[in-house]
Amino acid sequence: MISDLLQFHVLVPWLLAMLFGIFVGATPGLTATMAVALIVPVSFYMPDPNTGLAMIIGVSFTAIFAGDIPATYLRIPGTPASAAATLDGHQLAKQGRGGFALMIDLFCSSIGGLIGVGLLILIAPQLARFALRFSNFEYFWLAIFGLSMSAVVSSGNTLRGLISAGLGILLATVGLDIVSGAQRFTFGNAELMSGFGFIPVMIGLFGVSEVIRSVLSSPSTSESAIKTTASKDSIWEVLKTIWSKKLTVLKSSVAGTVIGALPGAGADIAAWAAYGMEQRTSKDKESFGKGAIAGVIAPTSANNAAVGGAWIPALVFGIPGDAVTAIVLGAFMMYEIKPGPLIFQQNPEQVHSIFLIALITQFLLLPCGYIGLKTFGWILRLPRNVVMVAVLVFSVVGAYSLRNSLFDVYLVAGFGLVGFYLESQKAPLAPLILGLILGPMVEENLRTGLIKTEGDLTPFFTRPICAVLVLILAAAFLAPVVLSWIRKRVQV
């Protein structure tokens, strides 16, 4: 079976597709979803179905890693799942250790992917059954848990962080409300009906605001866009660092896989949850947001693991867990693969080759990712003015190409100004992104849950998983208070 895959005519398109995934994922505005959507039609021209599958699966994993490259170097997330890398990864880059952070990132992505795929192979049916127990009530608390993370990512500025998160939630209310079918704040504009697109908002807030800042900054244009590493960080250094955080990698990957397996959550939420979990349980909370290695490792392990996790409901039920797997499932139909409860019995070879492709992809990610981060590192050593223009061009083209809409280009420009203003007022941007992703999740799940229970709130507390989530939340908020009270008593 392995020998079928490790052949020249399979490996070459596979690697090329993965390099393509690196390019798309690393380009702000071009998402993992788009990378997969673009590679699917190409894969149909491959003579051998395994080649096509390898291309599609390869792209879906690489694009998520590649999104961390611009997030780390330029603080512009390449994909929504990379937004958490703008925190500690970028701080490291500012200290001239961007290359080091990204090497750690690459290895952790690969390990996270391996763990995700490993869990997929070993306990997919069990995890899928667990995911079935999640309904609106559980998703509501999951989203609340995510929102509470805005305090974590506010870097010590809680009030401004909350304002930023509130703004994100408010922005997310624009558009057609799926619960009531009513239009909110659309002013009869069809473009606003689907709300503020997450991607254009993100490109504007992070990408364009960065460009504005650099226009207004000191006029030394010959300076290169990123600081280069002063000391060479050897591969041993990278591996030693990861080994010293092995538990973080493991915890984040498992959490990422489980969250990825939930049909109502994906790689973006997995990355944030892992980051928050790591910060909350860390002994050195203060270092987060200032270039903590664990702050790099947690989200990147989780988001690649979540890609593997998203395959669990996709294979077991034939139901996509996120936008990427939705496209992959569509492509599978063309290959006459019918994922669902019967695929494991009726077509085990097919399942095995999908598993094998997914596993090998994690190893191929290392050379492809290395080429990617070296290339981008090299491009970013060009003078700052050249790099910033390229960022702007890609931001605009990316936003436009998303749905061929000029409106999204205006959004990018508008949110560039918003982002610039907010940062000049020292308001952190990460909570705004959280509010934008999780606000609708909180609202829709609360209201849909209440329709199910005819207005009764008790199931939100009495369902077993809900009760556990509520306890975790309460513990997270009360523990510091209680601990400091006990400490005071002890001292007295």
Place this chain on the structure above:
Amino acid sequence: MMIGKLNTNVLITLSIAAASLLVACQPKSASVVGSAADYPSKSGSIICPWAPGGGTDRLARFMADQLQKELGKPFVVVNQTGGSGAVGHSAGALAKPDGHTLTMATFELSTMHWMGISHLTWKDYEPVAELNADAAAIIVRSDSPWKSLKDLIGYIEANPGKLTMSGTATGGAWDLARAGFQLEAGLAVDAVRWIPSKGSAPSIVELLGGHVDAVCCSVPEAISQIEAGQLRALVVMAPERLSAYPNLPTAIDEGVNWSAVGWRGIVAPKGTPPDIVKKISDVCIKIVESEAYGEFMRKNGFNVELKSNEAFATFLEEQDAQWKTVIEATGYAR
């Protein structure tokens, strides 16, 4: 902020980039409307109002490929999504009526103007050909007590407002389908509680997990669970039984005179010369009758439904009237 402090180098390069982008984004200037004999005189496009990778997009890409083979000029798919399909449909209606910009119109064209989402109706287009129609079905868990449609209707009558059903957002295709079904079956619109969801896939998960009682969606969307024996389809709201599932009764068989389909078809902007419309329609018919099309539709689980331009127009007229009644009865009308 003083201008002298600005990084002028960046500023200049930026302005040049911005200018060139603006030029690149300008719509192409118009050329003369040709006749059917020399159509297509240049490459064409199919506007898809839904996202890449979805069912409508896959069909649009297949048709673009086939049109290129038949007409000898390249056809590309342009995804213009947003506004529940309103953005893409509107772009398609406003395109130059020379047959070079077609639209892969969908079911929403029949409903969105009644719901105040858009003012567009099918009359803003020249219908070219209907390509596909998937009927709504009512699906329950295999371990549920409802073995037939009669069982389910009996339960709803005895317990109005108790049964929960999901499948789309409120006011979405399958919500309207089940509402129309209830009206025709003599049940109140709110005799079933509609649980909004982001689409049929998440609602099937909810059904499997026991969080809702039934799902309304097309049969292929749930086929892997039905074949595995976890779910059971009770009824399909098609005009006649589906050839792929001959044992599944239609609503009409069960005494409820109702059918509801999510359709897809090609339309051209209003004012496209009739001979060009006829030419594209004939080509579409040829494509739909081909073996490759049947193969593509079977693999995707789509139901083939072919109507030429005139039959498509009649169908759209009927759809408009059918959904007006339902949308007014449900209170979704704006």
